[in-house]
Amino acid sequence: AQSVTQLGSHVSVSEGALVLLRCNYSSSVPPYLFWYVQYPNQGLQLLLKYTSAATLVKGINGFEAEFKKSETSFHLTKPSAHMSDAAEYFCAVTGYGGSQGNLIFGKGTKLSVKP
Amino acid sequence: NAGVMQNPRHLVRRRGQEARLRCSPMKGHSHVYWYRQLPEEGLKFMVYLQKENIIDESGMPKERFSAEFPKEGPSILRIQQVVRGDSAAYFCASSPESRQDPYEQYFGPGTRLTVT
Numbered sequence: 290a291q292s293v294t295q296l297g298s299h300v301s302v303s304e305g306a307l308v309l310l311r312c313n314y315s316s317s318v319p320p321y322l323f324w325y326v327q328y329p330n331q332g333l334q335l336l337l338k339y340t341s342a343a344t345l346v347k348g349i350n351g352f353e354a355e356f357k358k359s360e361t362s363f364h365l366t367k368p369s370a371h372m373s374d375a376a377e378y379f380c381a382v383t384g385y386g387g388s389q390g391n392l393i394f395g396k397g398t399k400l401s402v403k404p
Numbered sequence: 405n406a407g408v409m410q411n412p413r414h415l416v417r418r419r420g421q422e423a424r425l426r427c428s429p430m431k432g433h434s435h436v437y438w439y440r441q442l443p444e445e446g447l448k449f450m451v452y453l454q455k456e457n458i459i460d461e462s463g464m465p466k467e468r469f470s471a472e473f474p475k476e477g478p479s480i481l482r483i484q485q486v487v488r489g490d491s492a493a494y495f496c497a498s499s500p501e502s503r504q505d506p507y508e509q510y511f512g513p514g515t516r517l518t519v520t
Contacts, residue, residue, distance in 0.1 A: 326429035
């Protein structure tokens with residue numbers, strides 16, 4: 290069985306500050322992990338993905354995430370927040386050998402960026 | 405190359421009516437997935453289809469919901485006799501046949517269903 294926990298449903302940072310969004314996963318098979326971003330009334334856009342290659346994954350818009358197997362974590366970071374980063378962020382997991390289609394999503398974290 | 409298309413974007417139905425949601429995958433994609441997003445919740449997997457086949461429907465409610473992906477035309481998610489609890493955003497995603505990009509799914513803009 291697989292699951293995702295996102296700690297903190299709301300995170301607020303100042304413009305230029307570090308962004309840290311937390312994601313912990315549970316998976317009985319080697320996981321593939323994803324971060325998606327959703328702007329209001331829009332679909333999800335893939336930020337980055339981990340598929341068992343490099344543990345530090347760089348994505349779009351300056352985001353990156355590090356896969357830490359020992360901590361079962363895949364936290365999303367960005368060194369300097371921009372106003373345009375305000376959105377909701379979802380972590381998702383699926384597992385090789387499991388149902389290919391079944392992405393398991395966390396409940397999401399809404400990021401607010403203060404000027 | 406157009407992205408995943410969903411229509412309608414907004415759908416209002418009265419209790420007891422039927423809702424039909426359509427999804428056209430990206431060109432060259434033969435895998436389609438449907439997810440439901442309730443207010444303040446993440447996305448929940450509903451069903452995974454390939455052309456003319458349902459691969460995994462473990463997330464579909466047992467009654468009133470059905471999905472198809474015919475040989476020609478878009479994928480359809482059908483909800484019969486809608487109830488207020490069906491009000492949600494329904495997202496479709498697609499992925500290619502290639503295994504070089506495992507499990508990466510491209511999402512459409514969603515259909516927001518409101519049941520009055």
